[in-house]
Amino acid sequence: xxxxxxxxxxxxxxxxxxxxxxxxxxxxxxxxxxxxxxxxxxxxxxxxxxxxxxxxxxxxxxxxxxxxxxxxxxxxxxxxxxxxxxxxxxxxxxxxxxxxxxxxxxxxxxxxxxxxxxxxxxxxxxxxxxxxxxxxxxxxxxxxxxxxxxxxxxxxxxxxxxxxxxxxxxxxxxxxxxxxxxxxxxxxxxxxxxxxxxxxxxxxxxxxxxxxxxxxxxxxxxxxxxxxxxxxxxxxxxxxxxxxxxxxxxxxxxxxxxxxxxxxxxxxxxxxxxxxxxxxxxxxxxxxxxxxxxxxxxxxxxxxxxxxxxxxxxxxxxxxxxxxxxxxxxxxxxxxxxxxxxxxxxxxxxxxxxxxxxxxx
Ligand code: PEP
Ligand code: MN
Numbered sequence: 114x115x116x117x118x119x120x121x122x123x124x125x126x127x128x129x130x131x132x133x134x135x136x137x138x139x140x141x142x143x144x145x146x147x148x149x150x151x152x153x154x155x156x157x158x159x160x161x162x163x164x165x166x167x168x169x170x171x172x173x174x175x176x177x178x179x180x181x182x183x184x185x186x187x188x189x190x191x192x193x194x195x196x197x198x199x200x201x202x203x204x205x206x207x208x209x210x211x212x213x214x215x216x217x218x219x220x221x222x223x224x225x226x227x228x229x230x231x232x233x234x235x236x237x238x239x240x241x242x243x244x245x246x247x248x249x250x251x252x253x254x255x256x257x258x259x260x261x262x263x264x265x266x267x268x269x270x271x272x273x274x275x276x277x278x279x280x281x282x283x284x285x286x287x288x289x290x291x292x293x294x295x296x297x298x299x300x301x302x303x304x305x306x307x308x309x310x311x312x313x314x315x316x317x318x319x320x321x322x323x324x325x326x327x328x329x330x331x332x333x334x335x336x337x338x339x340x341x342x343x344x345x346x347x348x349x350x351x352x353x354x355x356x357x358x359x360x361x362x363x364x365x366x367x368x369x370x371x372x373x374x375x376x377x378x379x380x381x382x383x384x385x386x387x388x389x390x391x392x393x394x395x396x397x398x399x400x401x402x403x404x405x406x407x408x409x410x411x412x413x414x415x416x417x418x419x420x421x422x423x424x425x426x427x428x429x430x431x432x433x434x435x436x437x438x439x440x441x442x443x444x445x446x447x448x449x450x451x452x453x454x455x456x457x458x459x460x461x462x463x464x465x466x467x468x469x470x471x472x473x474x
Contacts, residue, residue: 114162115192116152116169119176126174127152133172137165142186142342144193149176151193153186155342185334185378187341188348193379199319199347201295202276204239206319206349207381211446212410213439214278214383216242218425219255220262226269228417232432234273237439240296241266241275242412246282247424248302255423263293270295278321284312291318301326301353301388304336314343321349321383321412326356330370334378350374350382351412352403354389363391363428366399371406376455381409387428393419396430397438404446407454411442 116130127143127150134141139156158165162180170178183189199206206212215233220226220243230241245262247255258265266277276295281287282303290297296319303309304325313320320340324333337348352371354364366389374382384403386396400411416422416429430438 114154114158114166114169114178114180115186116154116175117177117179118150118152118174120149122150122174122176126172130169130172130175133169137161137168140342142192146194153192155186183377184331185338187346188334188337188378188380190377190379195379197346197348197379197381199349199381201319202270203274204276206383207409209450211404211408211442211450212240212381212383213238213442214240214242214410214412215415215435217244217416217422218387218414218429219244219247219257219423220265221255221258221423223265223268225417226262226265227272229415229432230269230273230275232417233415233435234275236436237443238275239410241269241273241277242298242414243269243277243279244424245279245290246286248280248282248300249424260289263290267293281309281313284308287312287316291316294318296321296349298351299323304328304333307339310336310339311343314340314345316345318345319347319349320345321351323351323353323385324355324367324370326354326364328355330373330377334374337378337380348380349409350378350380351385352382352389352408353385353412362389362395364389366390366402368399368402368406371403371408372453372455375407382407383410383412384408385412387412387414387425387430391428393428393430393434396428397434397441400438401441401445404442405449407449407451413438 131141134154139154142153144151166178198208215238217229245257247257270277278296279294280298280300281290298321301323340348354366357365371382386399403411414429415435419426419429
């Protein structure tokens with residue numbers, strides 16, 4: 114449930130509500146909105162709900178107490194009506210602009226990374242991607258250069274000025290990856306690795322959480338909830354395709370997830386058409402589709418010589434294809450940004466109705 118404080122509530126009253134929640138054995142999460150403070154009450158409430166609603170509602174400074182039926186709380190629009198805007202280095206994700214994350218699937222060598230990084234930096238990328246620890250389906254496939262690749266990535270950031278994102282696969286890698294990367298990526302295979310989610314929830318770096326290839330949107334948001342409730346509010350969601358009966362494409366890109374997520378959550382949403390399709394010629398049209406349905410960004414794999422790539426060559430864009438795609442993406446984004454965005458969520462009463470989504474175009 115959410116406790117909506119009156120616009121006139123004092124600090125002492127807010128503190129009083131939080132202490133009461135703690136005394137009930139539950140955890141309060143405060144969100145200071147534009148007009149008023151909302152406190153989410155998280156924990157096993159069970160049969161206490163009606164009595165608790167009454168007790169919290171009677172505390173000084175409380176305007177309303179709203180029971181929320183959705184299982185995700187801190188990631189929900191009801192709790193946090195404004196879009197979350199995530200900042201790292203000189204980049205912003207979720208402010209209405211279009212983030213372009215580009216780079217190789219795997220970092221294969223210093224030269225391969227630098228050649229790609231310099232090209233994408235000169236052609237509109239805002240974040241450099243590159244895999245150091247690779248989750249491969251086969252144990253015999255290239256597994257990534259590990260820490261050596263992290264060092265190359267940090268050097269590429271210094272050369273290009275682009276912030277860097279790379280995947281972390283295990284809780285015990287979180288510290289070392291966070292030492293080098295600006296954003297930590299959780300891959301599709303690890304979306305429900307709860308010890309990893311909790312570990313990245315404790316660090317001071319944004320996290321990009323990819324959708325599990327067999328996960329529902331609700332399961333995905335519950336995974337994000339693990340990260341946010343562990344203390345890290347800076348989570349980007351990445352739709353990278355789900356497994357269906359279709360075999361012409363590697364996965365099926367669920368573009369409906371983008372506006373759906375904007376309705377359900379305040380977290381920014383990025384689309385990855387590379388892993389979704391598995392075919393390079395399908396990447397530009399679906400990247401453009403992502404921008405058209407309101408994604409906050411796209412992530413694409415790029416390789417100077419895709420035929421020689423050690424991983425995901427078939428879906429990696431060549432450098433000229435990437436440059437042409439960015440030109441088209443920017444045009445589409447300039448035309449459609451914000452079009453079709455629904456107004457505030459309507460079916461769930463709550464503080465979402467109080468504060469307008471002001472800064473969306
Ligand atoms: C990746 O982005 O390098 C990757 C492995 O993606 P996914 O987890 O979506 O398969
Ligand atoms: Mn890949």
